[in-house]
Amino acid sequence: MKNASLFEPITEGNCPRVRVTFDGQDYDLPEGVSLAAGLLSVGRLSLRNTPVSGAARGPFCMMGACFDCLVEIDGVIRQACMIEVCDGLVASPAGRKEDD
Numbered sequence: 001m002k003n004a005s006l007f008e009p010i011t012e013g014n015c016p017r018v019r020v021t022f023d024g025q026d027y028d029l030p031e032g033v034s035l036a037a038g039l040l041s042v043g044r045l046s047l048r049n050t051p052v053s054g055a056a057r058g059p060f061c062m063m064g065a066c067f068d069c070l071v072e073i074d075g076v077i078r079q080a081c082m083i084e085v086c087d088g089l090v091a092s093p094a095g096r097k098e099d100d
């Protein structure tokens with residue numbers, strides 16, 4: 001399955017979840033994980049598209065080095081792998097224009 005997540009949770013379904021909205025879609029992600037890890041765990045592999053070619057980009061290094069996981073939170077571009085999820089977090093793909 002091409003879009004299946006390579007990440008498997010180490011806890012079985014009893015881990016607390018928080019509600020996060022990304023790109024207009026709601027997800028219940030494990031509490032305490034990074035936004036990048038949480039979105040990967042639900043199969044969201046691409047978080048944005050490059051401004052030049054439009055190529056899809058998703059988390060790669062998971063430690064703040066590659067900048068492929070950029071998202072926008074409250075009008076600020078951030079690295080999704082450096083953000084811990086919290087209930088009510090709203091994020092969108094970085095660099096998305098209103099008419100996209």
Ligand code: FES
Pocket residue numbers: 036058059060061062063064065066067068069070079080081082
């Ligand atoms: S995954 Fe590389 S900076 Fe976030």
